[in-house]
Amino acid sequence: VPFQIDPIIPFQGNEDFTRISPLRRIPVFIDGQVTLGDSTAIGEYLDERYPLPLLFPKMPAARAQARWLEEFADSRMGDVFIWRIFNVAVIRPAVLKQPRDDAAIGETLRDEPPPIMDYLESVAPGDGFACGDLALADIAIAVHFANLRWSRTAADLSPWPKTIAWIDRVERTPALAKLTSLAERAMTVRRAEWRALYGEMGIALSETTYAGQGFRKGPMSV
Numbered sequence: 007v008p009f010q011i012d013p014i015i016p017f018q019g020n021e022d023f024t025r026i027s028p029l030r031r032i033p034v035f036i037d038g039q040v041t042l043g044d045s046t047a048i049g050e051y052l053d054e055r056y057p058l059p060l061l062f063p064k065m066p067a068a069r070a071q072a073r074w075l076e077e078f079a080d081s082r083m084g085d086v087f088i089w090r091i092f093n094v095a096v097i098r099p100a101v102l103k104q105p106r107d108d109a110a111i112g113e114t115l116r117d118e119p120p121p122i123m124d125y126l127e128s129v130a131p132g133d134g135f136a137c138g139d140l141a142l143a144d145i146a147i148a149v150h151f152a153n154l155r156w157s158r159t160a161a162d163l164s165p166w167p168k169t170i171a172w173i174d175r176v177e178r179t180p181a182l183a184k185l186t187s188l189a190e191r192a193m194t195v196r197r198a199e200w201r202a203l204y205g206e207m208g209i210a211l212s213e214t215t216y217a218g219q220g221f222r223k224g225p226m227s228v
């Protein structure tokens with residue numbers, strides 16, 4: 007599916023960004039027919055509009071399980087891995103110039119990930135992916151572990167080996183490996199250089215941007 011990217015970062019959309027994303031969150035997907043401000047809605051739309059490759063399994067039970075796992079990743083893992091860890095370790099220091107709060111991160115790491123990891127270990131497949139073929143559920147869960155690495159914490163995930171092996175398989179799939187390497191490169195350059203970096207990596211860019219200046223919390227930010 008051909009696409010263009012407008013590489014903007016959370017909390018820095020311009021005024022017009024509210025029109026396409028009332029929650030002022032990324033990602034946002036726009037085509038000639040829809041403007042969607044949530045990754046679940048985007049994934050389901052892409053799956054229905056472009057039937058191959060499948061993003062969700064076809065059979066009802068596997069499809070429901072994939073939806074549930076994606077929701078678990080979006081809500082619970084998002085709360086812990088993004089909002090309470092990555093946000094405190096990376097976003098606030100980089101965007102708000104606030105000192106990194108290692109005490110808060112340590113407390114979160116002690117209390118929050120273990121039950122999440124226990125649950126993932128109970129659903130982690132011994133080989134292959136969670137619901138048969140690779141599905142959006144696998145990717146939605148795996149991306150949180152890249153954010154955890156980028157948060158540079160002392161998290162020890164060794165008690166959950168099946169989950170680690172599963173996430174490793176997902177991260178090695180070519181599409182996700184490419185995206186992860188793009189994200190890693192983007193973190194090494196300043197925001198003003200992102201469009202040049204994406205262009206250099208052969209990714210088509212939108213002609214206009216919703217990037218703004220300064221910091222602005224969305225209506226659901228904590």
Ligand SMILES: N[C@@H](CCC(=O)N[C@@H](CS)C(=O)NCC(=O)O)C(=O)O
Nearest residue numbers: 016017031032033044045223224227
């Ligand atoms: N459930 C949403 C979560 C999106 C989300 O939390 N986006 C964050 C960045 S990862 C954001 O844009 N935060 C800015 C804000 O809330 O003000 C989805 O899956 O799309």
